[in-house]
Amino acid sequence: MTTVYYIKDAPRVTTKTITKTVHYYDMDMNELAPDFTDTAVITQSIDAATGEATYTTTDDILAGNPNPAIKGYTVYIEWEDATTDQKVTFDSKDIDTYTAYLKDAPTKTTKTITKTVHYVDADGNQLAPDFTDTAVITKSVDAATDQATFSSKDDQLAGQANPTFKGYTVIQNDPEAAATQTATFDANDVAYTIVYAKDEAKTTTKTITKTVHYVDEAGNQVAPDFTDTVTITESTDPVTGAVSYSPEFATLGFQVTPTITGYTVVNAPAEVSVTQTVSYDTASQTYTVTYKKRCIRHYNDAKWKRWGNNNA
Structure with missing residues (x-):
């Protein structure tokens, strides 16, 4: 009598990596931070005789990641699976998700720069109302880059010709008083004094x-x-x-x-x-x-x- 022995075939083993990717975008889908990724590796073994599948894994959890703080941006759209853990199986698909950020408004500061011209006699007595002109300049600081930009409807400080007064002659003059100057945000207020001497009798x-x-x-x-x-x-x-x-x-x-x-x-x-x-x-x-x-x-x-x- 002869005996035939069978050796069981090795199970068919398939290893699958499941990946979770979280993107961080602005509202125009520009990348703001590197992607967060996490993986789970699951091995499927199918018995060669029975066809029964068994699974093994060292980590079947796709971790979540707290949304990173990005200077000048606030989270606007947040998918739950981006920040929470998910338990996956061999049949799970890769997860691709994102968090969208809305850019914060710039910090705006408006500054008024004033030019004043006084008209006085040699004793400091006012001879005419002051001449004044203003320039209004707005500084906008980008919330993300801190880059400053400036805007103004009128950045010119006008001048006027020195007024004439009967019986008086200018003895102290500043050409800037009658000239037009371009103001900047960092400029300070300016003041000029034109002094007149009374003519001899x-x-x-x-x-x-x-x-x-x-x-x-x-x-x-x-x-x-x-x-x-x-x-x-x-x-x-x-x-x-x-x-x-x-x-x-x-x-x-x-x-x-x-x-x-x-x-x-x-x-x-x-x-x-x-x-x-x-x-x-x-x-x-x-x-x-x-x-x-x-x-x-x-x-x-x-x-x-x-x-x-x-x-x-």
């Missing part, structure tokens, strides 16, 4: 003279003239036009009418022997004192003889 000096002549009836000088003078200055304010005088009033003097031997005063105006108060508008004054020659009689024996003036 317009002055006119006038001399007023009092003159007294001393003459005989024929107009011949019998004594030196008397004269006295005063000086008055008229000042016109260049701004207001107001007129002032220095001094406001002055006095013209006098002298006592001289006594001249052989002569008698026959005409002497009252003003000759008194002081006179005058102002800028007073005209020079001229007076004449007239003398008459006196007659001198001498007795000569028999009769008087007249000497000198035959009209005596």
Whole structure:
């Protein structure tokens, strides 16, 4: 009798790797971070005789991964299987999922830069309202990259020509005050002061003279003239036009009418022997004192003889 022995065929073994992949995208499907992956390896053994399948594995869990924090982004779409564990079998398929992030809004800062021009006199008194102009600039900082961009509807600080003021002249000027400047976000407010000096007053000096002549009836000088003078200055304010005088009033003097031997005063105006108060508008004054020659009689024996003036 012969015995036949059979050796059982080895089982058919298949090893399968199941992969879980999580992508991290922005809303335009741009990659923001490296993919997260995890794998499970399961071995299937099919009995050669019975066809029964058995499975072995060292890890049948596809792990989840907490969504990474990405600067400047906030999770917007999150699939549950991206962050949770899944138990898989030999028949499970690969898992491909993603988390979508929405970019955070930029940080915006708006800054107003002001240009001010003051107009003052030499004592710091304001002569006209200040000129002002502003530039408004917005700084946007990207939430992800920290890159700054700037925008402005008007980044120009205008200037204006220095105003003119009656009776004043600029003595301290800054060309930047009247020029236009381009402002930046980092620029500081700017201020300029234009200083004006008041013009000199317009002055006119006038001399007023009092003159007294001393003459005989024929107009011949019998004594030196008397004269006295005063000086008055008229000042016109260049701004207001107001007129002032220095001094406001002055006095013209006098002298006592001289006594001249052989002569008698026959005409002497009252003003000759008194002081006179005058102002800028007073005209020079001229007076004449007239003398008459006196007659001198001498007795000569028999009769008087007249000497000198035959009209005596």
